[in-house]
Amino acid sequence: MRVGARNDEMEENLIDIKDYGYRGDETVPDGLGIGRVTAVHRERYELVSKNGTVFGKLKAGIYYHTCEEPFPTVGDFVYIRSVGDGDCLIVKTLPRASFFARLDPDPKGGKHQAVAANIDTVFIMTSLNHDFNVGRLERYLALSRQSKAKPVIILTKADLVGDYETEKAIAIAVAGDAPVIPVSVVDGTGLDEVRKFLLPGFTVVFLGMSGVGKSSLLNNLIGDEVMSVKAVRESDSRGRHTTTHRQLFMLPNSAMVIDTPGMRTMGMWEADEGLSQTFADVEALAYNCRFADCRHEGEPGCAIHSAIANGDITDGHWQNYVKLKKETSYAEQKAEHIRIKSARNKLIAMEIRQSKAYGKRKRNGH
Numbered sequence: 001m002r003v004g005a006r007n008d009e010m011e012e013n014l015i016d017i018k019d020y021g022y023r024g025d026e027t028v029p030d031g032l033g034i035g036r037v038t039a040v041h042r043e044r045y046e047l048v049s050k051n052g053t054v055f056g057k058l059k060a061g062i063y064y065h066t067c068e069e070p071f072p073t074v075g076d077f078v079y080i081r082s083v084g085d086g087d088c089l090i091v092k093t094l095p096r097a098s099f100f101a102r103l104d105p106d107p108k109g110g111k112h113q114a115v116a117a118n119i120d121t122v123f124i125m126t127s128l129n130h131d132f133n134v135g136r137l138e139r140y141l142a143l144s145r146q147s148k149a150k151p152v153i154i155l156t157k158a159d160l161v162g163d164y165e166t167e168k169a170i171a172i173a174v175a176g177d178a179p180v181i182p183v184s185v186v187d188g189t190g191l192d193e194v195r196k197f198l199l200p201g202f203t204v205v206f207l208g209m210s211g212v213g214k215s216s217l218l219n220n221l222i223g224d225e226v227m228s229v230k231a232v233r234e235s236d237s238r239g240r241h242t243t244t245h246r247q248l249f250m251l252p253n254s255a256m257v258i259d260t261p262g263m264r265t266m267g268m269w270e271a272d273e274g275l276s277q278t279f280a281d282v283e284a285l286a287y288n289c290r291f292a293d294c295r296h297e298g299e300p301g302c303a304i305h306s307a308i309a310n311g312d313i314t315d316g317h318w319q320n321y322v323k324l325k326k327e328t329s330y331a332e333q334k335a336e337h338i339r340i341k342s343a344r345n346k347l348i349a350m351e352i353r354q355s356k357a358y359g360k361r362k363r364n365g366h
Helices: 005-012 062-067 132-148 165-175 193-197 214-221 270-276 278-286 303-310 314-363
Strands: 033-041 043-048 052-058 077-081 087-095 099-103 110-117 120-126 150-156 180-182 204-207 247-250 255-260
Touching: 005 314, 052 077, 052 099, 062 087, 062 247, 099 132, 110 204, 110 314, 120 132, 132 150, 132 165, 132 270, 132 314, 150 165, 165 180, 165 214, 193 214, 204 214, 204 314, 214 255, 270 278, 278 303, 278 314, 303 314
Parallel strands: 052 087, 120 150, 120 204, 150 180, 204 255
Antiparallel strands: 033 043, 033 077, 033 247, 043 052, 077 087, 099 110, 247 255
């Protein structure tokens, strides 16, 4: 064997991070590499890098002490530094092309919860049984559009209902430009349409309640039983969580799927733009009210109430807009408070570093 044969073989086995959706072209700093987060296990991160699967931990000084970088989530690209045979060190979260977040479901949290980053498409999944809920679809649509990814509504378990045209029509009515696809992994309904969104190097995130069939669809697309599937309760068509954490999977055609646990709550975070896109009809009507300060509470010449009376929009559609608008406004106030607090903490941390540096110079006689 020639001297360089082993090195050539190692080079051939290296992974190109661009195959995992990386689209940056900046020069990577010396001593660092690029990884993509494929799963988060509390404070330990699973990543794919040029060397394959690795594990990493956050550099405390950057992420915890100075708060200079946002905490990575599944789908994020990060700079990593190798540390011997142990876990690598994550030193920077790279800019995100898209980012899906919701209000932290923990009442004590009060912040946003990162769900997925650098996603191209959001599969909003709801089953065609008791799980079907128009208000929830509108909520997911608003957050998906805010994320900068393209939403697609997937109506699962089409084989369990004899006629789903009514539900499909309702979903189309609120979907706007988002495709609506009835799907069944049992008889193959809609699977060819679904695969059109699963392109090499592109990332799709599956979102929906527990038991809607996310894991079943993923298993079908991969062609293997990578996720366990549990039966749903007949009483309410709900299932227990079969996915316990968010995880990125590579499909055989080199498309990627981020599977997520069932989310019983999807609280609004900063989503004003996504809300405007999802409820463009409502906001357009509001401009036609007789009075500029119309509160849409029965004032004469209110275009909203006229549209409801004429059947142009439903009262449920209007009421859901009002509800989500209030939630978004509250979340934006919380986010602004957090930003101000974070900026103050960064300033304090910088002043402490400068003070320590000054003390060190003084002790050294400079």
